Amino acid sequence: MKRKGWVLAGILGISSIVFGGSGIVGTKHDLRPTNPNVNNLNIFSQNVQEICIFCHTPHHSNTAFTGAPLWNKADTTSQFTMYGTTVSGTTTDAQPNAPSKACLSCHDGATAINSIVNLPGPQPIGNIAHVSMTTDGGTTFSGDGVAVPMPANSYANIGTDLTNDHPISIVYNAPNADPDQNPGSLRPITTALTGTWLVRDSDGVAGPTIGDLLRNGKVECPSCHDPHANNPADGNWADNEHPMFLRLVGGNQGSALCLACHAK
Ligand code: HEC
Numbered sequence: 001m002k003r004k005g006w007v008l009a010g011i012l013g014i015s016s017i018v019f020g021g022s023g024i025v026g027t028k029h030d031l032r033p034t035n036p037n038v039n040n041l042n043i044f045s046q047n048v049q050e051i052c053i054f055c056h057t058p059h060h061s062n063t064a065f066t067g068a069p070l071w072n073k074a075d076t077t078s079q080f081t082m083y084g085t086t087v088s089g090t091t092t093d094a095q096p097n098a099p100s101k102a103c104l105s106c107h108d109g110a111t112a113i114n115s116i117v118n119l120p121g122p123q124p125i126g127n128i129a130h131v132s133m134t135t136d137g138g139t140t141f142s143g144d145g146v147a148v149p150m151p152a153n154s155y156a157n158i159g160t161d162l163t164n165d166h167p168i169s170i171v172y173n174a175p176n177a178d179p180d181q182n183p184g185s186l187r188p189i190t191t192a193l194t195g196t197w198l199v200r201d202s203d204g205v206a207g208p209t210i211g212d213l214l215r216n217g218k219v220e221c222p223s224c225h226d227p228h229a230n231n232p233a234d235g236n237w238a239d240n241e242h243p244m245f246l247r248l249v250g251g252n253q254g255s256a257l258c259l260a261c262h263a264k
Pocket residue numbers: 001024029030051052053054055056067068069099102103215222227228
């Protein structure tokens with residue numbers, strides 16, 4: 001899919017729209033069998049030829065799940081150990097919120113990657129089905145009905161222990177305009193993003209700002225990542241792409257992504 005990327009002309013403070021740098025086709029989130037080689041462990045479906053279906057369906061979606069629109073997966077029922085209290089005294093929520101659970105419904109290493117609520121074609125609805133999938137390089141497939149979680153040997157397996165991950169489901173608490181006054185050195189929420197970001201401008205403040213990265217005022221997985229971003233198979237950080245599905249074009253070179261929020 002194509003969406004707007006924004007470039008900020010820093011000196012003049014003028015913003016303009018650029019296109020490109022987005023697109024899920026051929027990325028590690030394209031789980032079609034015709035695209036088997038871009039992800040680390042050849043995680044791909046045996047016979048489902050659609051891309052969006054592993055996450056979305058146009059009809060009969062899982063309305064019990066509010067983390068992402070028209071969700072076509074079972075929710076994760078995992079219990080997570082959260083990051084807890086930060087040096088600034090801000091504390092993560094008791095469990096991940098829905099926008100992060102969308103990611104964790106594949107990346108927790110426990111919930112099936114291959115769960116689908118609405119199968120392609122004239123199939124019974126309402127039952128969670130598991131499509132055939134492989135996670136072992138393609139030699140053996142797990143047949144229909146077998147739940148396939150993210151393998152333990154994938155670096156993409158974040159697990160259910162989130163104490164070693166950047167805090168998520170946490171309020172972006174920048175109490176005043178002076179970043180040096182708060183230990184997290186968080187910039188004001190209305191700070192304009194510099195660089196080219198894949199982001200929706202929806203927080204009511206003109207131009208892409210930190211507020212556009214937040215979900216309900218909180219840092220969640222999609223604050224830093226866009227699951228549809230053009231994610232190069234070669235992992236090249238230098239070209240006009242989104243390594244690691246990061247929202248910032250070129251990824252985190254110079255730690256630009258971190259510095260967007262932290263005035264360090
Ligand atoms: C690996 C899972 C995954 C796949 C595959 C996927 N999406 Fe998404 N999609 C998401 C998540 C998660 C969100 C919510 C993202 C957020 O909060 O920023 C989302 C949000 C969206 C949105 C709302 C706008 C936005 O970007 O937040 C649209 C439209 C969308 N997806 C369309 C598609 C289409 C079309 C495809 C197939 C070409 C697709 N998606 C494939 C996970 C996925």
